[in-house]
Amino acid sequence: MTDEPRPQTPPPATTSVGELRRRVAAAFPALRSDLEALVRIPSVSNPAFDQAHLAASAAAVADLLRGVGMAQVQVLTATNPDGLVSRPAVVARRPAPAGAPTVLLYAHHDVQPPGAADAWQTDPYEPTERGGRLYGRGAADDKAGVIAHVGALRVLGDELGVGVTVFVEGEEEVGSPTFVAFLTEHRDLLAADVIVVADSANWKVGVPGLTTSLRGLVDCDVEVAVLEHAVHSGMFGGPILDAPTLLARLIATLHDDAGDVAVQGLVTAPEPTVDYDEADFRADAAVLPGVRLAGTGTLTGRLWTKPALSVIGFDATSVAHASNTIAPTATAKLSLRIPPGQDPDAAADALRTHLETHAPFGARVTVRDGDRGKAFQAPADSAAMRTARGAFADAWGTEPVDIGLGGSIPFIADLLDVFPDAAILVTGVEDPDSRAHSGNESVHLGELEKVVLAEVLLLSRLATS
Ligand SMILES: [Zn+2]
Incomplete structure (x- = not known):
């Protein structure tokens, strides 16, 4: 005692x-x-x-x-x-x-x-x-x-x-x-x-x-500018690509042909030990028939331990307001999911560098930083x-x-x-x-x-x- x-x-x-x-x-x-x-x-x-x-x-x-x-x-x-x-x-x-x-x-x-x-x-x-x-x-x-x-x-x-x-x-x-x-x-x-x-x-x-x-999260806005102001698409279309087209081309560089994120310098964590059944995944996500899944490796790896990059917003002239003009600017909001082991600031820098060095046709690319979460x-x-x-x-x-x-x-x-x-x-x-x-x-x-x-x-x- x-x-x-x-x-x-x-x-x-x-x-x-x-x-x-x-x-x-x-x-x-x-x-x-x-x-x-x-x-x-x-x-x-x-x-x-x-x-x-x-x-x-x-x-x-x-x-x-x-x-x-x-x-x-x-x-x-x-x-x-x-x-x-x-x-x-x-x-x-x-x-x-x-x-x-x-x-x-x-x-x-x-x-x-x-x-x-x-x-x-x-x-x-x-x-x-x-x-x-x-x-x-x-x-x-x-x-x-x-x-x-x-x-x-x-x-x-x-x-x-x-x-x-x-x-x-x-x-x-x-x-x-x-x-x-x-x-x-x-x-x-x-x-x-x-x-x-x-x-x-x-x-x-x-x-x-x-x-x-x-996963953590890094987001940013990317603006592509090509003209000082809008011009008539009949008069000027041909030698000038509109900003939405250029932004789409820039966005297209973010993934490789297999659908993996193509931004250099991002971390991938080790593969998880469990995997998601593809049929379950397709049903849970309501993937349309015939759509192929993007990326390589296990599904859980693609979901948890690899970076994932999505366009979550896109500002351009709406279809309802469309006219025959070449749009001078377009902006997208990008959302980058980062796996454990990836520093958010380093990921944001890698994404910014990618965007700035892939400017299509020399268009002016401006990146504005958004939220960062570990x-x-x-x-x-x-x-x-x-x-x-x-x-x-x-x-x-x-x-x-x-x-x-x-x-x-x-x-x-x-x-x-x-x-x-x-x-x-x-x-x-x-x-x-x-x-x-x-x-x-x-x-x-x-x-x-x-x-x-x-x-x-x-x-x-x-x-x-
Ligand atoms: Zn909640």
């Missing part, structure tokens, strides 16, 4: 997986209606939309967290160095029993704009079930992440043996512009041993995944990752796979910068058919129930590990 005070940790969780599975199943109907209530709030963070809904969704999330016994629930903001005030975020805390770790549970309550109405089979803000999936904007990304946390805390109740801080951000879909300021200002509230980011995807329906790599590579292994893998395996009855994400979660790099000693677990509520950001976004309800169970198991085991 020693004189050391005994930790106030509750006794090791003895509740069986089967009992916890039954409890999650019993709690799930109420969790589903909580999710539906959140989806009905059009909390679009894009500044072109009414920002008042973000206050309403933050208040709704705060109420849910008060209802699961969080001792301290606050709606907070921070101000970044540019004077930008953050959209409302919810921070809820329940302190750790003595000697137990603290876990930060992250999700975001803001959503993408709904997009075109005809892209939806049903109203994006009226959650609707079809075929075991719940459709609605944010039903997956990331209001299901909020519900995963609320559900785990509700099911565990007073058996929770770890400290928990829930952090539900309100501006992830606009690139978390005040994230570092928020982390810094509220550092003492948010500090944790383990961080669970529930904003990614599982491998497929029935197979869980732990997201261990994320890629992420989890450590090969950690105690928290082992605990998470075990929790996933028990929740699904199938071993999880390590997956990458082609998309970016730039704030993960910010979390690592501010909390370098925390173990970060990137978990998911989506599956390949969730269509986050698109029309007919949905969450698979059976999978969401497993996500809740996995988080229950993870939190119980982190308390005793």
Whole structure:
């Protein structure tokens, strides 16, 4: 015996997986209606939309967290160095029993704009079930992440043996512009041993995944100019190519004939160990029949560990406003996804150099830098990752796979910068058919129930590990 005070940790969780599975199943109907209530709030963070809904969704999330016994629930903001005030975020805390770790549970309550109405089979803000999936904007990304946390805390109740801080951000879909300021200002509230980011995807329906790599993002605008002003295409057409044609020729140099990115100096990370079935990929992405896939190597490599370059915007005269003139300028917005190991600044420089040195017909090429976000590579292994893998395996009855994400979660790099000693677990509520950001976004309800169970198991085991 020693004189050391005994930790106030509750006794090791003895509740069986089967009992916890039954409890999650019993709690799930109420969790589903909580999710539906959140989806009905059009909390679009894009500044072109009414920002008042973000206050309403933050208040709704705060109420849910008060209802699961969080001792301290606050709606907070921070101000970044540019004077930008953050959209409302919810921070809820329940302190750790003595000697137990603290876990930060992250999700975001803001959503993408709904997009075109005809892209939806049903109203994006009226959650609707079809075929075991719940459709609605944010039903997956990331209001299901909020519900995963609320559900785990509700099911565990007073058996929770770890400290928990829930952090539900309100501006992830606009690139978390005040994230570092928020982390810094509220550092003492948010500090944790383990961080669970529930904003990614599982491998497929029935197979869980732990997201261990994320691509980063670099974007820029490129303008091609050929004339000081527009001229008549009959009088001058022939010796002068219009700016949209020249821009198209410049864009065409960005990929080789196989469809791999042709910009020199970009990094490719090692090939992943799992691959995506081509037929599944074509179905998930809705590729039209007869279209050949671009690039070489595994599909997962092309999606996670190689650069990918897309034209995401193109400014030229619209077809409706077309006249017989040679357009003097045209602009494209380019989006470059970068794999782990690629420095964003070096990637931006490589892209700029490529664009400037491939100016077709000596046209004037101007590159304007845009956003930059770092890629992420989890450590090969950690105690928290082992605990998470075990929790996933028990929740699904199938071993999880390590997956990458082609998309970016730039704030993960910010979390690592501010909390370098925390173990970060990137978990998911989506599956390949969730269509986050698109029309007919949905969450698979059976999978969401497993996500809740996995988080229950993870939190119980982190308390005793
Ligand atoms: Zn998200």
